[in-house]
Amino acid sequence: xxxxINIALVGFNGFRYLNNLKYLIEKHGNHKFNFKVVETGAQxxxxxxxxxxxxxxxxxxxxxxxxxxxxxxxxxxSQYVINKPIKSAAIHQLLDVAGSAFIDxxxxxxxDDANTDKKAKQNVTKMPESFVEKSDKSxxxxxxxxxxxxxxxxxxxxxxxxxxxxxxALSKNKGSDDCxxxxxxxxxxxxxxxxxxxxxLVYMPEGVNKIDKFYGILMAxxxxxxxxxxxxxxxxxxxxxxxxxxxxxxxxxxxxxASLGRLPKSTDSSTTIKMKYWPNLSxxxxxxxxxxxxxxxxxxxxxxxxxxDFLPQYSQQINAFYAAASALxxxxxxxxxxxxxxxxxxxxGLFNRLFxxxxx
Amino acid sequence: MKNSYQKIVIAGPVGSGKTTAVNTMSxxxxxxxxxxxxxxxxxxxxxxTVAMDYGTVALGGKQKLHIYGTPxxxxxxxMWDMLGENCIGVVxxxxxxxxxxxxxxxxxxxxxxxxxAKSSLAVGVTKTDExxxxxxxxxxxxxxEEFKRYPVFEVDARHKPDLxxxxxxxxxxxxxxxxxxxSG
Numbered sequence: 001x002x003x004x005i006n007i008a009l010v011g012f013n014g015f016r017y018l019n020n021l022k023y024l025i026e027k028h029g030n031h032k033f034n035f036k037v038v039e040t041g042a043q044x045x046x047x048x049x050x051x052x053x054x055x056x057x058x059x060x061x062x063x064x065x066x067x068x069x070x071x072x073x074x075x076x077x078s079q080y081v082i083n084k085p086i087k088s089a090a091i092h093q094l095l096d097v098a099g100s101a102f103i104d105x106x107x108x109x110x111x112d113d114a115n116t117d118k119k120a121k122q123n124v125t126k127m128p129e130s131f132v133e134k135s136d137k138s139x140x141x142x143x144x145x146x147x148x149x150x151x152x153x154x155x156x157x158x159x160x161x162x163x164x165x166x167x168x169a170l171s172k173n174k175g176s177d178d179c180x181x182x183x184x185x186x187x188x189x190x191x192x193x194x195x196x197x198x199x200x201l202v203y204m205p206e207g208v209n210k211i212d213k214f215y216g217i218l219m220a221x222x223x224x225x226x227x228x229x230x231x232x233x234x235x236x237x238x239x240x241x242x243x244x245x246x247x248x249x250x251x252x253x254x255x256x257x258a259s260l261g262r263l264p265k266s267t268d269s270s271t272t273i274k275m276k277y278w279p280n281l282s283x284x285x286x287x288x289x290x291x292x293x294x295x296x297x298x299x300x301x302x303x304x305x306x307x308x309d310f311l312p313q314y315s316q317q318i319n320a321f322y323a324a325a326s327a328l329x330x331x332x333x334x335x336x337x338x339x340x341x342x343x344x345x346x347x348x349g350l351f352n353r354l355f356x357x358x359x360x
Numbered sequence: 361m362k363n364s365y366q367k368i369v370i371a372g373p374v375g376s377g378k379t380t381a382v383n384t385m386s387x388x389x390x391x392x393x394x395x396x397x398x399x400x401x402x403x404x405x406x407x408x409t410v411a412m413d414y415g416t417v418a419l420g421g422k423q424k425l426h427i428y429g430t431p432x433x434x435x436x437x438x439m440w441d442m443l444g445e446n447c448i449g450v451v452x453x454x455x456x457x458x459x460x461x462x463x464x465x466x467x468x469x470x471x472x473x474x475x476x477a478k479s480s481l482a483v484g485v486t487k488t489d490e491x492x493x494x495x496x497x498x499x500x501x502x503x504x505e506e507f508k509r510y511p512v513f514e515v516d517a518r519h520k521p522d523l524x525x526x527x528x529x530x531x532x533x534x535x536x537x538x539x540x541x542x543s544g
Contacts, residue, residue: 200497246496278529280496282513282522291525292540295532298509310537346535350366353419354448354531356542358524 008042011051013223065101161258183225215257259323261316289314372453377517386415449480457493482530484515
């Protein structure tokens with residue numbers, strides 16, 4: 001049976017270039033497999049080693065049949081690396097080798113499953129769940145690494161999402177009076193939003209309700225163009241008087257949307273931290289448990305692990321809350337912030353009734 | 361029944377939305393003491409509260425939550441002291457469109473600081489969408505360091521979910537580790 005393998009392009013930018021690559025990749029195939037270029041759910045990555053996203057990806061992944069590389073300079077003699085300029089013959093050869101290895105690995109995985117669990121053999125034609133990429137570490141979820149894979153699924157790379165692109169643009173223009181225009185992904189000039197850094201406001205030409213759909217899109221290999229523009233006061237006040245949301249809300253909501261219950265990569269769950277003040281929860285994307293999580297972290301210092309111990313039912317919400325609050329720089333760290341707790345006596349019956357009233 | 365008489369105090373300056381908030385939260389028609397404003401208040405609004413607004417919420421059994429909206433004028437501050445007993449917490453409303461919101465914040469937080477220390481606090485910032493109003497973050501930054509641990513949210517006093525969120529946060533400040541059971 002012919003198998004479709006999902007491939008994502010990492011670090012290749014430019015509308016025409018992307019379309020040419022897509023055409024080259026998708027038109028190639030044989031009776032066993034063909035490739036489909038996707039944004040999410042990739043099983044294989046084709047990485048531009050000369051781009052920042054590609055370099056970042058290659059710090060965590062070696063060239064393999066799930067990480068194909070194109071580079072200006074010779075990187076290694078791996079069969080999974082080709083040199084630029086990319087020629088159609090070279091890319092087709094690369095796809096043949098990678099595709100065959102991918103199919104073989106799937107068969108090996110299926111055999112392993114059959115040996116270890118008789119019941120599982122009924123599913124031999126089904127794509128192993130671990131192959132469907134939810135994090136950006138495709139080889140970590142290959143056969144043999146299932147435990148690690150589960151652990152990896154708890155993390156995400158903020159830069160791969162709109163959240164990271166916004167924070168990157170803001171840090172480059174910190175303290176500036178200018179505005180930053182974001183162009184829609186896959187578009188040459190269509191405006192996604194304009195951020196006024198000084199006013200802490202974001203203008204969205206299509207209205208504030210249409211931005212949500214971009215929060216969870218994996219943009220690992222996609223350029224989101226930004227332009228710095230200067231605006232006079234009148235133009236600014238006219239622009240930011242309608243179709244507008246606060247910059248804090250955009251950062252918070254985009255982080256919650258990207259996190260999906262995962263922590264930002266490299267987060268240490270054992271470090272003790274405290275929040276400087278409460279986020280403006282009435283105007284932000286809320287998830288169950290956010291108010292109590294905020295109360296814990298504003299009243300005392302706790303690690304993420306400790307908060308999970310207090311509220312085990314909100315494990316994913318704690319991760320999402322941390323992702324959003326840290327994106328807004330609400331945390332300060334350190335054991336020195338720990339205060340001795342003098343718990344007030346609470347009438348639990350009364351409190352439960354009050355919470356019931358609130359939830360009603 | 362133990363602690364059957366419990367109250368939340370809604371405080372804040374003239375025009376910050378206290379009467380509206382009590383109306384929004386209460387189960388019963390609010391007992392109000394609004395009269396036509398005769399002093400400098402009439403520059404701000406037509407009617408003003410001279411004693412206090414009162415509403416209740418039935419919590420089940422004989423238990424009731426009493427909601428008191430204080431009069432905003434400073435000359436009625438002797439009445440504020442009477443509200444301390446059995447008080448769960450103070451909801452302080454601040455009008456972001458008032459030119460002197462910083463002074464108002466400092467005044468009310470100072471006046472209620474003893475009660476807040478014994479109970480809890482949540483600050484609701486109203487009228488942030490009015491022309492010329494201060495931005496929410498300016499109001500938050502105007503709150504002194506000792507009150508930074510309390511929740512501060514933008515609210516619309518007519519919008520019940522906003523007020524419920526304030527009260528929820530106020531309760532969690534009292535016991536952040538409480539295991540809530542709303543099934544009973």
